[in-house]
Amino acid sequence: MNLTSLHIPYALPTVLLVIALSLKLPTFVRAWRDPDVRATTLLLLLAAAVFLSVAPASIHKLNTTTGVPNIAAPWTYSLLTAFCGSCLTMVITWREEPSPRRSRRIRRVWTIYTGIILGLWCTFALADVPSERIYDLDTYYASEPWMREHILLYLFAHMVSALVAAYMIWKWISKVRASWLKAGLVFLQAGYAFGLVFDVAKLTAISARWTGTNWDDLSTKVAPPFAILDATLVGIGFILPVLGPFLQKWPREQATYWILRPLARTVRHVAPSSARARVGRLAPLDLRLVQRQTHIHDALLRLAPHIDYTLYHAAHSTASNRYSTAKARGLAGAVTISAAVQSYRQETPRDTNQQPAQLSPDITEHINDISRAMHRPRLVDSLRQRVTHTERATTHA
Incomplete structure (x- = not known):
């Protein structure tokens, strides 16, 4: 032997x-x-x-x-x-x-x-x-x-x-x-x-x-x-x-972290309300997930004056005719947040009649669905163009 x-x-x-x-x-x-x-x-x-x-x-x-x-x-x-x-x-x-x-x-x-x-x-x-x-x-x-x-x-x-x-x-x-x-x-x-x-x-x-x-x-x-x-x-x-x-716990956190990536990238240029703590790539996953969620929430608060809920409901109505409830909700949120980011960059907040801007549960309670929709940017852009075209046709009529 x-x-x-x-x-x-x-x-x-x-x-x-x-x-x-x-x-x-x-x-x-x-x-x-x-x-x-x-x-x-x-x-x-x-x-x-x-x-x-x-x-x-x-x-x-x-x-x-x-x-x-x-x-x-x-x-x-x-x-x-x-x-x-x-x-x-x-x-x-x-x-x-x-x-x-x-x-x-x-x-x-x-x-x-x-x-x-x-x-x-x-x-x-x-x-x-x-x-x-x-x-x-x-x-x-x-x-x-x-x-x-x-x-x-x-x-x-x-x-x-x-x-x-x-x-x-x-x-x-x-x-x-x-x-x-x-x-x-x-x-x-x-x-x-x-x-x-x-x-x-x-x-x-x-x-x-x-x-x-x-x-x-x-x-x-x-x-x-x-x-x-x-x-x-x-x-x-x-x-x-x-x-x-x-x-x-790790697979769920890893999936959520990956799901939130498109939304985090979309709002990454929105200035945080306070200095953001630096967390390296080698930091624990749960800490990086909390940082990503916090950054998204903080960015949405900054975007609140620029979010057009009329656009959201119009996009949701259009998407509901073709997609499931969760997907329609996510696409509508993705269209709305994309437009809000553009408005933020142009510094043109919508008119809120002097009322403080607030985030609707339509946005805050469906962050994952919205970020999933942003994995398909062409579909989001297509829906936004369709809704915008419909709104313009309605206005001219």
Whole structure:
């Protein structure tokens, strides 16, 4: 069996975790002081690091690069232990409101798991493991003094974290109403169940070695797939509540942002009533959408003295004979706003009989329909010319 034959199963979850981490990174940069954001980012980072490290090719590379046989063991097990601690703190963070009690519990978890990581390095330093073992280290050195303790330490730390987290989730899940969070908790429970199967398979194989029996296949062939399922499902469980609402909201915001583009371009030369905040293209989508909506609303307020509602009703009446209600409404608004922009540029507001100009709901409540119509400028120009020609014919008559 070559070193790359078991590498592929680790690739997909690694890619998914890296994508999730990249999506979360802008939030971390903006709000790194938020403990919840830091906890989520750390968890994703540790999960990705675990998958990168446990691939057989990565284990061999680390061993050969450092020149220390099996140094990948404490490195990988330390990352796994830190990931277990991060999972526990994340569950605590979700379950409890910010409080001194929650902070104390999180500090206690990290104190315990930091001690376990120090124990892993100390036991490895005391052990005699000269022969590199990539696939069967746990069983090959199951009876080696200090390496035995090293292996049992990481396995029991993993098992205890899975049991404690599963217990906390089981007591809490019935009280959860948020759909994304509940889905995440279901994935977590499934992941921890597979993790316990991994632990049991490993411990059974190690115990068999102590009695002189060779059940190494439990450790080398049965346990690894359950470990992959465990880490993948746990990763998904923590990602869903965080990225689920974002992914649900992002397509709608992206569609609205794209829909409003023609209207925003039409009114872009209308001077704002106040200095406009500069928002770059790399700013979050929701912030850019709010800026676009604000700019459009502000421009329409400036255009109010130039909006001719007689033109709007005439255009709506003409368009209604050929198009649906929403499309006719959008075309009428597009014709009216285009004419208002032209009037604004020429500085020729319509006569309002000294009454303050106001925006009609016909305009303000159908911005998206109006902007959709502006995606077809030829149709808007054609309708405007038709309405103008009709008005002129009526006037001359």
